[in-house]
Amino acid sequence: MQQVTSLDAQVLNAETPTAPGNVGALLILDPATTSSGAVTLELFRDLCQARLHQVPRLRQRLIDVPLHLGQPYWVDDPHFDLEYHVREIGLPAAGGEHQLAELVAGIHSRPLDRVRPLWEAYLVQGLARGRAAIYAKVHHVLIDPESGVELLAAILDDAAEPPEPEVPESEWRPASVPSQPGLLARGLTSTVGRLVTSPPRTVPHLSNLPGASRIPGSRVVSDIADTVVSLAVRRLRPRRAALEQSQLAPRTPLNGALTPHRSFGYGSVPLADIEPVATAYGQTVYDVGVAMAASALRRWLLDHDALPQRPLVAAVLTPARGDEAPTATGIRTLFVQLPTHLTDPEQRLAEVAKSLADHVESSPATTPPVSDATIFAALWALTCRGQFQQATVAGPAFNLFVSLVPGPRSPVYIAGARVASVHPVSAVTDRTGGLNLGLFGYDGSLELGVVACRELVPDVANLIGYFADALGELAG
Incomplete structure (x- = not known):
């Protein structure tokens, strides 16, 4: 347990x-x-x-x-x-x-x-x-x-002929559910353990615990710890404030109150169409993909008479990479400006590339190779994880999520059937905005999946069409 x-x-x-x-x-x-x-x-x-x-x-x-x-x-x-x-x-x-x-x-x-x-x-x-x-x-x-x-x-295979199934060592039998008193004892033990092992976070709030006021000296200990922690983080505040000021997200229809209802759209663009554009401009496939998203969002905002005069801010989740092929070692969140305010698609691409340059290391006109379904699964999992981590921590406000996940260049299979395309279906929250745009590289295509709050973005299908059209603007 x-x-x-x-x-x-x-x-x-x-x-x-x-x-x-x-x-x-x-x-x-x-x-x-x-x-x-x-x-x-x-x-x-x-x-x-x-x-x-x-x-x-x-x-x-x-x-x-x-x-x-x-x-x-x-x-x-x-x-x-x-x-x-x-x-x-x-x-x-x-x-x-x-x-x-x-x-x-x-x-x-x-x-x-x-x-x-x-x-x-x-x-x-x-x-x-x-x-x-x-x-x-x-x-x-x-x-x-x-x-x-x-x-x-567990369900993806690298070939149409699935491997021989692994036979479990024994038949699965559910373990007994612990009693309520047993759960209570376990819960209290783990809570006390966290309090003991996390004094930098807990001691400053010691005096707020129930009954702590009756313990002699608790207020003094709490105040001293609070002062130490405050001094330690004070040097970080100017830098954090400058970051938030420089990437202030404008108000858009994407950032209203959420409802329980969702809209979804999906599409695909061949990498064979994207790579020549990336080569012509000396940019990466990542740059072109994010620039296409910016162009699609610009058209959507114009449709709704809601185009702001400054860039949108997107939280872009992408695997942390070095010189080798990406592995499931982590996900980095980049706060990237999407230049939806610019009319020229070439300028939008240049601004996106500039914004991503310090974060995304990749050769021009290439997509990182991912050799098998296992690495693809790891990157998908980490990206999902990163979105919810970002939803629970303080940081610069942003308008939407964009995820960039490389996948296998060859097809994967389920029950012998070839997976023709893979589209992310992610989440939106009050903090992360009412639109989540996922880009997956898979088997020669850039796959798109868009999830939105239905009342905020009822016309997701338009965004899908605008995304495909954006490549034509760059290709001329």
């Missing part, structure tokens, strides 16, 4: 009816590579059943400590039901992108049931050209660097 981390507990507590902690992905499948030419619910469930043992969290749920005197614990779900978590939905005949996007938006809007394991997967049938799709959503607390890798790698 494992306790959730302090960060996870913080975001769990911050989750609201208008900002559920769901993150996910939409994968379009081409069943032509399967032996039967189709992906059935039985086949998909069998795949999940055979690999559940690789990700223990998929059969665990959260349980609260009595009186909330401690952070929740993960426990085995004695009533785990795979049929509840893996379902099938059909679109109308030859369902188009709009119908699929509406379906995903509706499911993504619903919070996950905390009395069950925090994930769901939907096999969607009825797409055009005989294709199918899988939309999977999980709660962010399942997405840490380790379990996130396990989660996607």
Whole structure:
């Protein structure tokens, strides 16, 4: 039995009816590579059943400590039901992108049931050209660097012929759920342990603890500690204030009060079309992708008569990289100015490249190679994690999230079906703005997934179209 981390507990507590902690992905499948030419619910469930043992969290749920005197614990779900978590939905005949996007938006809007394991997967049938799709959503607390890798790698394969399934050493049997007194004792013990091991954070607030006023000297100790901590951080405040002032986010329709409803859109742009543009301007594929996003946002803001006279500020999440191929070692958050106020697309690209230059190290006109599904899964997991970390810490205000995640240059497979495209389906919060734009490099394409608050951005489909049009502006 494992306790959730302090960060996870913080975001769990911050989750609201208008900002559920769901993150996910939409994968379009081409069943032509399967032996039967189709992906059935039985086949998909069998795949999940055979690999559940690789990700223990998929059969665990959260349980609260009595009186909330401690952070929740993960426990085995004695009533785990795979049929509840893996379902099938059909679109109308030859369902188009709009119908699929509406379906995903509706499911993504619903919070996950905390009395069950925090994930769901939907096999969607009825797409055009005989294709199918899988939309999977999980709660962010399942997405840490380790379990996130396990989660996607468990269902993704590098070849159409799946490997021989690993046979678990023993049949899974849920461990018994601890008693309420036992949970209370564990929770109190862990809480006291954190207080003891975190004196720099806790001692300045010692006098605020219940009953502390009755302890002789507690006020003096608390005041001294508060003074020391204040002196230690005072030197950082001018620099932080300067950063926030220089990247002040303008007011836009993207940053209003959220509702529980979501809109979603997705699309793809071939890297073969982007790379010549990047080469012509001496920029990177990353630069061109973010510049395309800036151009799409400019057109959308003009549509709504809401274009500000200064740049938008985006929190751009991208893997930390060195000279080698990216690995799952971390995610950096860059506060980047999106020059939506500039009319010239070439100037917008130049400004985006300048803003990213100090952060993104990559050769011109290249995309970082990612060799297999495992690294791709790690980067996806870390990006999801980074978005929720940013939602819970203080920092410069921004208008929207943009994520840049490189993926495999060759296709991956699920149950023998080739994954034709992968589209992020992320989250929006009151702090992170009402729009989240995800860019994934996969198998020769730049894949786009846009999640928004439906009332703030009801016309997500326009943004998808504007994103594709933006490349034509640069290509001339």
